[in-house]
Structure formats: C-alpha cells, structure tokens
Amino acid sequence: MRVIAIANQKGGCGKTTTSINFAACLAHLGKRVLIVDLDPQGHSTCGLGIHAEKLSWTIYDLLKGGGHGRQTSWPEVLREISPNLYVTPSYSILSALEEELVYQPDCFKRLKHELEGESFSELKFHYVILDCPPNLGVLTFNALEAADEIFIPIEPSFFSLHGLGKISETVQAVNQRRPIPLELHALLTIFDSRTRFAREVYDEVKTHFKSRLFRAIIHESVLLKEAASAGESIVQYAMDSPPFRDYFNLAVEYLEREWNRLLPEEELGWENLLLNRYGPRRVIGGILFQIISKNARTVEIAGDFNHWIPESLVKRSEDGLWQKVIPIQRGSYRYKFIVDGEWQMDPEYPVQKQNDFGTYDSYLELV
Numbered sequence: 001m002r003v004i005a006i007a008n009q010k011g012g013c014g015k016t017t018t019s020i021n022f023a024a025c026l027a028h029l030g031k032r033v034l035i036v037d038l039d040p041q042g043h044s045t046c047g048l049g050i051h052a053e054k055l056s057w058t059i060y061d062l063l064k065g066g067g068h069g070r071q072t073s074w075p076e077v078l079r080e081i082s083p084n085l086y087v088t089p090s091y092s093i094l095s096a097l098e099e100e101l102v103y104q105p106d107c108f109k110r111l112k113h114e115l116e117g118e119s120f121s122e123l124k125f126h127y128v129i130l131d132c133p134p135n136l137g138v139l140t141f142n143a144l145e146a147a148d149e150i151f152i153p154i155e156p157s158f159f160s161l162h163g164l165g166k167i168s169e170t171v172q173a174v175n176q177r178r179p180i181p182l183e184l185h186a187l188l189t190i191f192d193s194r195t196r197f198a199r200e201v202y203d204e205v206k207t208h209f210k211s212r213l214f215r216a217i218i219h220e221s222v223l224l225k226e227a228a229s230a231g232e233s234i235v236q237y238a239m240d241s242p243p244f245r246d247y248f249n250l251a252v253e254y255l256e257r258e259w260n261r262l263l264p265e266e267e268l269g270w271e272n273l274l275l276n277r278y279g280p281r282r283v284i285g286g287i288l289f290q291i292i293s294k295n296a297r298t299v300e301i302a303g304d305f306n307h308w309i310p311e312s313l314v315k316r317s318e319d320g321l322w323q324k325v326i327p328i329q330r331g332s333y334r335y336k337f338i339v340d341g342e343w344q345m346d347p348e349y350p351v352q353k354q355n356d357f358g359t360y361d362s363y364l365e366l367v
Ligand SMILES: Nc1ncnc2c1ncn2[C@@H]1O[C@H](COP(=O)(O)OP(=O)(O)O)[C@@H](O)[C@H]1O
Pocket: 010, 011, 012, 013, 014, 015, 016, 017, 018, 043, 134, 189, 190, 191, 218, 219, 220, 221, 222, 224, 225, 228
C-alpha cells in the first residue's frame, strides 16, 4: 500500500480536483483506492456526491479516537463511490480537531496510527490519497506523517511560486524525523499552455523540481468544474475527454514508475533480447513499447495513438533499454520508433502494414 498526500498550503491550486480524479483513474486501472478528505471544507466529499451532513460518522470521529464518547472504525466511516473507489468523508466539525488534539501527545500521528491498524489493512487498499486543507496545521502534518509520498499541485500564478519555498521547507522538516524521506513530486495544474506566463512558470518549476516534476500536465478545463458540481469524477462524467486523458496520463505515468521499480533487475539484461521479450506488451495502464538501442541519444514513438506526434521513451538501463507505456487498451494501431531522428519499424515485432506512402509501419492489433 502507498499513501500519497496531495498538499500545498495555497488554496485553489487543484488539490481536491487532483485527489478525486487521480484516484478515480487509478481505480479505473484496477487499483483499490481510498480518498481521505482531510479538509474541513469537505470539497472532495461533496465533489464525489456525498452529503456529509447526513452521515453519522466522518473522518473527524476516527481521528479524534476513543475516550471521547463516540468511537468508530474504518468500515463505518468509508463510503463506496464506485467499484474500487472509496472516500472517508469530512465535515466542518473537522476544524475543531486542530484545537482538540493540539495538547495531546503524538497529535501529528493520529492518521498514521489509524492507517497502520489491523482494521485498515483488512480493507486491502492499494493506494490511499490524502486531500489536505489549504494550511500547514495539524491536519496537514497528520497527512505528511502518514504519507509515503507528497504531490504538490502548482497552478501557474505569481503566488503559487511564492509559496513553494514554504512547502519545501515543511517537507524537509518532516523528513528530519522520518527514517525514509517523503518522496516528492510536483504537478502542474489548471495549465493554459496558450499563455506565455504559463510557459515561464513551467520552466521555473522544471528547474526547481527537475525529474520530480510529472511529465503529465493538467490543463485548464471547464469539464472538471462541471464534474465536481455534478458530484462525479471525470471518469464518470466525461470519459475520453481532454481532462480525463490528462489525469489518466498522470495515473499511467505514476504506475509506470512503480511498475519499473517492481521489474526485477535480471529482466533488464541483453540476453533477454534473444527470447524476443521486447516487443510491445500489455502492462497495467496500457501497452509497454520498448526498444534496445545502446548508443541512441533520443528515442521517440509516434503512431495512430498519438496522432503521429513523437513522444519520448525513457532510457531504463545502461544497456540501452528504452520504454514507454501508451494508455491504449483496444483497437488497431500503426506506429514507428524514431531513433536519433531516424524513423524505423519495431525491430522486435514482426507485424507490418503498408501505408499510403508505399512504405511500411509496424502494426499492432489489440483485442
Ligand atoms: N484543471 C482545471 N481546470 C479548470 N478548473 C479547475 C482545474 N482544477 C481545478 N479547477 C477549479 O479550481 C478551483 C480550485 O480547485 P480545487 O481542486 O478545489 O483546489 P484546492 O483543493 O487546492 O483548493 C475549483 O473551482 C476547481 O473546480
């Protein structure tokens, strides 16, 4: 199980929208996911169509714990949104918790303690997404203590860059107390690529976070607002829309890293080439395309799935294994690799089809 805090003390940068839609895409990819709404404003609760005022139990009761009258457990607090996707709702009373806990020992470890309990592990979640409030108080610290990773959503504005130092300092302070540091990722949200300012912010954020910045970018789209008002994730509201693809790409990029972490070292050796295991293959999230090219400086792939606009593969080993997961499930696709600018067919996959120019493309049919 991985616990991911979506945190930034700045309001309106897309924490809640990312919590809901990233979680919904992971669930769509077959993972069991829980969103914990840690904001007393309860936006991810109502953004998923739950009316917390009608509930007997919320995250408040769970974090407040026993000895205060009402005691509860995870199964009572959880609400199922769709198969694989659950939420623990929040309500305005959660804001009282800050004061109630502040003098208690281990007040920052309440959530961590609850997530490590037996009643939680029985629920067998793969991912827990913590939607944090817009401040650095007790609730956000509970999230950072409980999390393995933090995603910092950044929307292009002057103030968002201004606040980045503060959240980075907080992460550093938390890391000093932890045996394993929080893994940090930045995500650009509410992005309007037509503006020069947005592109300047991109450059600045990229310089600051380097490979910690997700390649996936969440563009501005009114559909995300509409989905939240309808109480639905983008998976339910507008599958295959541009914002769905943005969040889906984020989920695939995230899982791709995890998948690579899980790949045993010995699978990366040259000898496997002989076993013809480097053709396209189905992995969680889509189809993994891969090619061996030891001396290449850049390798890209273009095909029907990306409108023939080349996308970079990632170099995975010094042996020259390049990989990229494309989020496709079914259909027929022509494609080619571009190695240092040279277009070529997939050397590991024998199926080819003639194109309109009289030459050949690699051709993949997924049923
Ligand atoms: N990619 C996006 N495009 C357009 N509007 C967005 C996008 N992401 C978030 N919003 C809107 O911006 C506002 C703030 O987003 P929200 O996710 O609630 O931020 P936070 O949780 O950080 O306060 C909401 O009205 C939300 O619908």
